Amino acid sequence: MDNKKRNFFELPDKALTxxxxxxxxxxxxxxxxxxxxxxxxxxxxxxxxxxxxxxLGVSRTVVREAIKVLCGKGLIRTARRYGSRVCPFDDWxxxxxxxxxxxxxxxxxxxxxxxxxxxxxxxxxxxxAALAAVNAxxxxxxxxxxxxxxxxxxDGQSSMIGADYMFHATILQASGNQMxxxxxxxxxxxxxxxxxxxxxTPPEEKVARRNHVGVAEAIDAGDAExxxxxxxxxxxxxxxxxxxxxxxxxxx
Amino acid sequence: MDNKKRNFFELPDKALTxxxxxxxxxxxxxxxxxxxxxxxxxxxxxxxxxxxxxxLGVSRTVVREAIKVLCGKGLIRTARRYGSRVCPFDDWxxxxxxxxxxxxxxxxxxxxxxxxxxxxxxxxxxxxAALAAVNAxxxxxxxxxxxxxxxxxxDGQSSMIGADYMFHATILQASGNQMxxxxxxxxxxxxxxxxxxxxxTPPEEKVARRNHVGVAEAIDAGDAExxxxxxxxxxxxxxxxxxxxxxxxxxx
DNA sequence: TCCTCAGTAATTGTCCTACAAATTCAAAAT
DNA sequence: ATTTTGAATTTGTAGGACAATTACTGAGGA
Numbered sequence: 386m387d388n389k390k391r392n393f394f395e396l397p398d399k400a401l402t403x404x405x406x407x408x409x410x411x412x413x414x415x416x417x418x419x420x421x422x423x424x425x426x427x428x429x430x431x432x433x434x435x436x437x438x439x440x441l442g443v444s445r446t447v448v449r450e451a452i453k454v455l456c457g458k459g460l461i462r463t464a465r466r467y468g469s470r471v472c473p474f475d476d477w478x479x480x481x482x483x484x485x486x487x488x489x490x491x492x493x494x495x496x497x498x499x500x501x502x503x504x505x506x507x508x509x510x511x512x513x514a515a516l517a518a519v520n521a522x523x524x525x526x527x528x529x530x531x532x533x534x535x536x537x538x539x540d541g542q543s544s545m546i547g548a549d550y551m552f553h554a555t556i557l558q559a560s561g562n563q564m565x566x567x568x569x570x571x572x573x574x575x576x577x578x579x580x581x582x583x584x585x586t587p588p589e590e591k592v593a594r595r596n597h598v599g600v601a602e603a604i605d606a607g608d609a610e611x612x613x614x615x616x617x618x619x620x621x622x623x624x625x626x627x628x629x630x631x632x633x634x635x636x637x
Numbered sequence: 638m639d640n641k642k643r644n645f646f647e648l649p650d651k652a653l654t655x656x657x658x659x660x661x662x663x664x665x666x667x668x669x670x671x672x673x674x675x676x677x678x679x680x681x682x683x684x685x686x687x688x689x690x691x692x693l694g695v696s697r698t699v700v701r702e703a704i705k706v707l708c709g710k711g712l713i714r715t716a717r718r719y720g721s722r723v724c725p726f727d728d729w730x731x732x733x734x735x736x737x738x739x740x741x742x743x744x745x746x747x748x749x750x751x752x753x754x755x756x757x758x759x760x761x762x763x764x765x766a767a768l769a770a771v772n773a774x775x776x777x778x779x780x781x782x783x784x785x786x787x788x789x790x791x792d793g794q795s796s797m798i799g800a801d802y803m804f805h806a807t808i809l810q811a812s813g814n815q816m817x818x819x820x821x822x823x824x825x826x827x828x829x830x831x832x833x834x835x836x837x838t839p840p841e842e843k844v845a846r847r848n849h850v851g852v853a854e855a856i857d858a859g860d861a862e863x864x865x866x867x868x869x870x871x872x873x874x875x876x877x878x879x880x881x882x883x884x885x886x887x888x889x
Numbered sequence: 890t891c892c893t894c895a896g897t898a899a900t901t902g903t904c905c906t907a908c909a910a911a912t913t914c915a916a917a918a919t
Numbered sequence: 920a921t922t923t924t925g926a927a928t929t930t931g932t933a934g935g936a937c938a939a940t941t942a943c944t945g946a947g948g949a
Contacts, residue, residue: 402708402709402711402729403708403710403711403712403713403714403724404705404708404709404715405708405716406717409705413709413760418779441753445703446698449698449702450702450705450707452703453656453702453703453705454706454708454709456654456655456656456657457654457655457656457665457706457709457710457735458655458707458709459734460655460854461655462655462657474815475815475818478730478733478734478819479815479816479819479820480732480733480816480820481730481732482730482734501814501815501816501817502672502812502816504753504817504853505761505814505817508760508761508764508817509757509760509761511803512760522649547883561754562753562757563726563730563731563753564731564757564823565753565755565756565757565760566727567730567731567732568732571816579778601828601848
């Protein structure tokens with residue numbers, strides 16, 4: 386990491402719930418990840434409060450506050466004499482930034498989720514690009530262009546994901562729709578997964594970069610139609626790769 | 638409510654966080670609504686824990702657990718000696734079912750949010766309809782058809798919203814994409830808002846019903862293209878009305 | 890007047906204990 | 920076999936004590 390000049394786009398620090406740093410936050414993260422990773426199947430009973438107190442080395446107060454946060458995200462349900470049980474997957478707040486982040490990028494179990502997320506991206510990102518072409522500020526257009534051009538495989542994978550993420554996130558932001566903008570968490574998760582699981586070949590990388598720049602230029606030019614079309618083409622290609630990837634991870 | 642026969646589609650009971658009924662849940666709801674309603678502007682300091690203890694008549698334990706849940710949804714941030722402060726709107730988990738539900742349907746302040754939500758619907762619902770045309774089960778197709786046909790103004794507004802909601806929710810569910818399906822919370826909120834604020838004229842109602850049935854029939858026939866197109870047309874009309882509505886509520 | 894720095898006060902974070910409430914589970918009675 | 924009663928278990932609520940951190944205050948100096 387000596388050539389700071391080129392490494393404009395660092396990976397965002399997506400490690401925050403909005404909770405203050407401390408024991409509660411750590412406990413939420415710990416339990417949230419365990420549940421999202423599937424350590425407890427649906428309907429399973431979590432360890433009792435006093436067991437968690439022992440195993441995690443925190444007070445009951447902390448354990449309870451953490452569990453309440455997880456309830457709020459739909460992961461578990463509690464009742465007297467009933468314990469804390471994992472909710473059916475449908476009840477999870479799948480679009481919650483934390484829940485998204487807690488999925489294990491390395492687990493084949495979550496491949497299905499990322500397939501769905503990829504489908505979702507295919508739905509809203511072309512529209513976001515079209516909106517960005519109309520609504521983006523000058524500096525946003527510049528950022529999008531710069532990020533697209535910064536997608537160099539040579540700069541190392543981390544820097545590359547950083548630029549890739551910045552590209553997509555800025556487009557969402559530039560759409561002017563805040564709800565749309567919040568879906569960047571989803572993109573980030575998908576990105577981590579696909580980069581972790583796939584090894585793109587250099588020619589594929591080259592195509593990917595050209596596509597990104599194409600979209601960026603369309604947005605910069607204010608051509609909504611073109612931006613939408615190019616983004617869609619890019620994601621269709623992306624999805625094809627993702628499907629192949631999911632199929633291979635699932636059959637293992 | 639004597640003619641039970643016709644009132645197939647009741648309004649869903651969207652009053653639940655996943656928290657158990659009790660003091661904590663009540664406190665979360667109470668504070669969540671107050672914040673979402675704008676009683677505390679961005680950056681404002683909530684009453685201290687012990688003040689809330691007094692004013693709400695619950696123990697500090699309850700207050701703290703409730704506040705932690707709200708932190709988890711991005712509404713507030715806490716720190717020692719800093720108090721609990723309302724986060725900037727961008728940080729809120731706008732797609733959280735509770736946060737969506739907490740917005741005041743009667744407040745002109747939230748009109749902007751519903752405008753964004755309407756835009757979002759215009760993006761993903763046509764695609765959901767297309768997916769549903771391919772993926773829906775037999776019973777789902779039946780439900781969608783029945784709900785569309787049950788949109789009768791004469792049956793009373795509640796029954797009408799119920800059918801309208803069931804129509805859209807079932808389509809999302811039938812898309813086969815769980816993340817997409819969770820956006821039904823958004824639809825529900827938009828629906829409550831627009832029904833609360835607008836008085837559609839009977840001719841408009843008639844058009845609305847015909848449109849719904851048109852979409853349902855396209856889905857039933859498995860024609861993805863047609864379903865997408867009809868849903869889009871319907872929502873464009875919807876958005877036009879919504880924009881008019883937002884403009885009028887904002888200028889007051 | 891403005892700035893720096895130390896001290897103080899205020900506020901949430903964590904730990905603890907005790908009891909209440911609800912529900913499962915088992916045993917007993919019919 | 921079914922119902923009922925009761926006891927055990929688990930989370931829910933209350934309240935007190937102290938720790939940790941940070942905002943605020945005021946004194947001192949430039």
